[in-house]
Amino acid sequence: MQKLLIIAGTRPECIKLAPLYLAAKQSPHFKCRFLSTGQHRQMLDKALADFAITPDDDLALMRAGQTLGSLSGALFSALDQYFEKHQPDIVVVQGDTTTALVGGVAAFYRGIKVAHVEAGLRTNTIHEPFPEEFNRRVLSLVADYHFAPTTLARDHLLREGVSANNITTCGNTGIDALLLTVQKVRNNExxxxxxxxxxxxxxxxxxxxxxxxxxxxxxxxxxxxxxxxxxxxxxxxxxxxxxxxxxxxxxxxxxxxxxxxxxxxxxxxxxxxxxxxxxxxxxxxxxxxxxxxxxxxxxxxxxxxxxxxxxxxxxxxxxxxxxxxxxxxxxxxxxxxxxxxxxxxxxxxQAKNPYGDGTASQQILQVLANGDRAAS
CATH class of the missing domain: 3.40.50.2000 (Glycogen Phosphorylase B;)
Known part of the structure; x- marks a missing residue:
């Protein structure tokens, strides 16, 4: 079994990684841990509760008035120690947050494989959004697995020199989370x-x-x-x-x-x-x-x-x-x-949603379990 570590620090990360974590916990191929960095404390906790997820560990790094630099420094130190203790085989990060950036880079420094969920999004304007555009470009330099939600995202990665063998076009796990949730809530006043x-x-x-x-x-x-x-x-x-x-x-x-x-x-x-x-x-x-x-x-x-x-x-x-x-x-x-x-x-x-059909999590786990990088 591969040791899979899923890292989230904000509400959007939690929502989009929740279906992946829940599916990985049911898979015979992975021993999976969920690590909260606490980047956004209250909003993250609420999102975790919505999916009945209790993190295996919580770094509790949120501080009032924290800057991007101070948060990044704290994350690098805490995550490096965590990786040394738990020795994951694959670190999974999502999107373009400071947690995702530092999680990916810190894993790269340790020689741990990095899986980037929602890879390849670009505005091609480094300050819009700030710092997210910078974060996701850096993650594309260190990731081993690039899970692109759309063919356009895949094309961005290819133009930047990422090998097609390392990219899987799978839709967005946010749609997985939405479809898991919408039937539960529609008639619940x-x-x-x-x-x-x-x-x-x-x-x-x-x-x-x-x-x-x-x-x-x-x-x-x-x-x-x-x-x-x-x-x-x-x-x-x-x-x-x-x-x-x-x-x-x-x-x-x-x-x-x-x-x-x-x-x-x-x-x-x-x-x-x-x-x-x-x-x-x-x-x-x-x-x-x-x-x-x-x-x-x-x-x-x-x-x-x-x-x-x-x-x-x-x-x-x-x-x-x-x-x-x-x-x-x-x-x-x-x-x-x-x-x-x-x-x-x-x-x-009535326009068709271009961001996926709700099967992204299963596609991601299949690639990680097989250890292949076949593009789709």
């Missing part, structure tokens, strides 16, 4: 907190909004809030639900701009299951989240992306999503279009 239930009684048609990325901090989030305020006043019968990220650069601005509007509900960060439930019944989404861009098409929900560039252009090309940026007038104009043109709405809602 008790998942939603009472204030949300009351809000939905008054506003059964609503837009779900998420915003958190660093490139939107400052002027960007102020512009987004100005657009939401204008739209809320323009459409008083339409609800807007915004789970507010805990980062003060987001939280303080959103609350100061949008509190007190009757058809805008600001909530705390939501657990994964309640968020999936809201996503499955919303009218459409405004978001700067990468994971939401992947998930919403499987639920037939159009996505208006609050970013200037995206490492997930497949959804744009398929017609599931539209890239707006964070300009107030542009956001208002595109929302007006989607609300007034049913043909445009249906075209986006």
């Amino acid at each position: 008790s998942l939603l907190a009472h204030p949300i239930q009351l809000f939905l009684e008054s506003f059964p048609q609503y837009v779900l909004v998420t915003v958190h990325r660093r490139e939107n901090h400052g002027d960007g989030i102020n512009s987004i809030c100005a657009a939401l305020k204008q739209l809320a006043e323009q459409y008083p019968q339409l609800g807007f639900i915004l789970p507010v990220h805990m980062n003060p650069n987001v939280k303080d601005v959103v609350e100061s701009n949008l509190s007190g509007l009757g058809n805008v509900l600001l909530t705390g960060p939501l657990d994964y299951q309640p968020f999936v439930k809201l996503m499955s019944s919303c009218h459409f989404l405004l978001t700067d989240s990468g994971g939401v861009q992947e998930e919403a098409p499987s639920l037939g929900k159009p996505i208006l992306v609050l970013r200037h560039v995206t490492e997930r252009p497949e959804g744009i090309a398929a017609g599931c999503a539209k890239l707006l940026g964070n300009n107030t007038e542009n956001i208002v104009s595109e929302v007006n279009h989607l609300l007034s043109d049913m043909g445009a709405y249906k075209a986006m809602a």
Whole structure:
């Protein structure tokens, strides 16, 4: 049995690695451990609970006001000691977080094989998103196994010199997680907190909004809030639900701009299951989240992306999503279009999800168990 170590530090990593971990625990080919770095403490714990996962170990590295440098230094030291103690055969990291970056590089330093889940995403703009674009490029230098969600991601890796024998195109494990969850939550009203239930009684048609990325901090989030305020006043019968990220650069601005509007509900960060439930019944989404861009098409929900560039252009090309940026007038104009043109709405809602069919985890484990690198 190979010793497989799955590392996660943030909510998105946990969600996208949960189906892989649960499948690996049932496999006769692996002895699997789940390591939490605690990069995002509360949000990670909630996501783990949604999948009934208890980490084998927790580094508990989150500190108030930590910088990327201080977090990276702490991760390098803690992970190096952990690898020395447990001697994994393969370290699995996901996406483009600081946990993923340091986990991959620290394993590389130790001569441990690295499997990168969700490999090959690119904006080709090193500062957008920051530091994620840098992180995923570095991971592609040290990974032994590159699990690309789409053919476009695979093509990015090939252009950068990664051998085709080391790439498997398998879809995104986030879709695996979504499909595991959506049937559990669709008819479970008790998942939603009472204030949300009351809000939905008054506003059964609503837009779900998420915003958190660093490139939107400052002027960007102020512009987004100005657009939401204008739209809320323009459409008083339409609800807007915004789970507010805990980062003060987001939280303080959103609350100061949008509190007190009757058809805008600001909530705390939501657990994964309640968020999936809201996503499955919303009218459409405004978001700067990468994971939401992947998930919403499987639920037939159009996505208006609050970013200037995206490492997930497949959804744009398929017609599931539209890239707006964070300009107030542009956001208002595109929302007006989607609300007034049913043909445009249906075209986006009915577009096929390009990010996978829910079998990514099984494909990944098959490659790791066989020790082969055959591209698909």
